[in-house]
Amino acid sequence: MKAMEIFYEISRDPYAYARKWKNQTGKKAVGYFCSYTPEELISGTGALPLRIFGTREHITCADSHLQSYCCSLVRGGLEDALTGRLAFLDGTVFPHTCDSIQRLSDIWRLNAGFPFHIDVILPVKLDTESARTYLLDVFHKFRRELEQELGPISDEKLSETIRLYNNIRRLLEEIYLMRSANPAVISGRDVYAVVKSAMVMDRNDLYGALRKTVDALKKESPAADNSKRIVLAGGVCNHPDIYSHLEKAGARVVWDELCTGTRYFEGMADESGDPVAALAQRYADRIVCPAKHCGADKRGRNLVDIVKNHQAQGVIFLILKFCDPHSFDYPYMKEYLDKKNIPSMLLELEEQLPAEGQLATRFESFIEML
Ligand code: SF4
Ligand code: SF4
Numbered sequence: 001m002k003a004m005e006i007f008y009e010i011s012r013d014p015y016a017y018a019r020k021w022k023n024q025t026g027k028k029a030v031g032y033f034c035s036y037t038p039e040e041l042i043s044g045t046g047a048l049p050l051r052i053f054g055t056r057e058h059i060t061c062a063d064s065h066l067q068s069y070c071c072s073l074v075r076g077g078l079e080d081a082l083t084g085r086l087a088f089l090d091g092t093v094f095p096h097t098c099d100s101i102q103r104l105s106d107i108w109r110l111n112a113g114f115p116f117h118i119d120v121i122l123p124v125k126l127d128t129e130s131a132r133t134y135l136l137d138v139f140h141k142f143r144r145e146l147e148q149e150l151g152p153i154s155d156e157k158l159s160e161t162i163r164l165y166n167n168i169r170r171l172l173e174e175i176y177l178m179r180s181a182n183p184a185v186i187s188g189r190d191v192y193a194v195v196k197s198a199m200v201m202d203r204n205d206l207y208g209a210l211r212k213t214v215d216a217l218k219k220e221s222p223a224a225d226n227s228k229r230i231v232l233a234g235g236v237c238n239h240p241d242i243y244s245h246l247e248k249a250g251a252r253v254v255w256d257e258l259c260t261g262t263r264y265f266e267g268m269a270d271e272s273g274d275p276v277a278a279l280a281q282r283y284a285d286r287i288v289c290p291a292k293h294c295g296a297d298k299r300g301r302n303l304v305d306i307v308k309n310h311q312a313q314g315v316i317f318l319i320l321k322f323c324d325p326h327s328f329d330y331p332y333m334k335e336y337l338d339k340k341n342i343p344s345m346l347l348e349l350e351e352q353l354p355a356e357g358q359l360a361t362r363f364e365s366f367i368e369m370l
Helices: 002-012 014-025 039-044 072-082 099-111 129-150 155-181 188-198 203-219 241-248 275-285 297-309 324-339 356-369
Strands: 029-032 048-051 091-095 117-120 228-234 251-257 314-320 344-349
Touching: 002 014, 002 188, 002 203, 014 029, 014 048, 029 039, 039 048, 039 129, 039 155, 039 275, 072 099, 091 099, 091 129, 099 117, 117 129, 129 275, 155 188, 155 203, 155 251, 155 275, 188 203, 188 241, 188 251, 228 297, 241 251, 241 356, 251 297, 297 324, 314 324, 314 356, 324 344, 344 356
Parallel strands: 029 048, 029 091, 091 117, 228 251, 228 314, 314 344
Antiparallel strands: none
């Protein structure tokens, strides 16, 4: 599909896209980790928020600052900073989430040398009244810090940005829903490229590209195939090949609960009233990731509901090696699925995927069992 080309180009090399964007617009680019960063505030200044995914290159410089038992996202992000691949960034933002991102923030501040560095210290629990008040204060402080570095953000501009982001989220969800209705309508690799690009691309251009993609998908009517229906759960997946391997093995992803998937776009911000309060409320309302505390029950029930709502036959957990939050969470999530007789398998991810044959065998035996 022609509309997909731009997403493939950006997802293959997000840094090249951001450098070009800066040269063309003369505006600033801000790197951030994790979906707990309220991107709208960065976009509201006119700057480009760019999610740092970490390198696929061999890690050398980062290992002198981090233990090798940190996840590849954190090690890869630092490697990109220390080797100058992120030199085009005007600043970086670290939300207070897992231990690895918190510690990376300190190492980054001392060694990476970007013009500004902001920590957004969100509360660890998000589901109490006091946490909501605190979160609102944190976002107001983040706004002031951004304004000092990047210039003023008016409430009108912020409200307009929230509307744009909500429209983007609606379109991303529409793509997911179309895929759930008929998984043959778009490949998993395509959806991966779309979501990854959404965290990088100029958000106005993104909206236009998503609109075209949704319109093009509406014209497609492929015959439904007999592939097994799978939900992916876990953290960050930086391996688009996984989708192709799954499809070859006879399964299609119908939904996910990934940081490189629905965790990025789920939940709308209120479009009326105070815009900063609306951003805080969105984070307080959405299903938390395991780096936040609210017990496993809500997440477990949510995962079971996703499986039921999308008529999935099994769940594959994708967890980055050394990712403590997801590794500790996994047995509890599996138990929720086991109780409902929903089959699942765990795939631990490193910088490189296992050999194709090995992966194919694991997927095939799981899919055969469904
Ligand atoms: S699992 Fe949570 S803390 Fe980790 S990257 Fe995803 S949203 Fe952020
Ligand atoms: S949540 Fe896991 S994958 Fe994400 S940064 Fe933290 S340790 Fe790494």
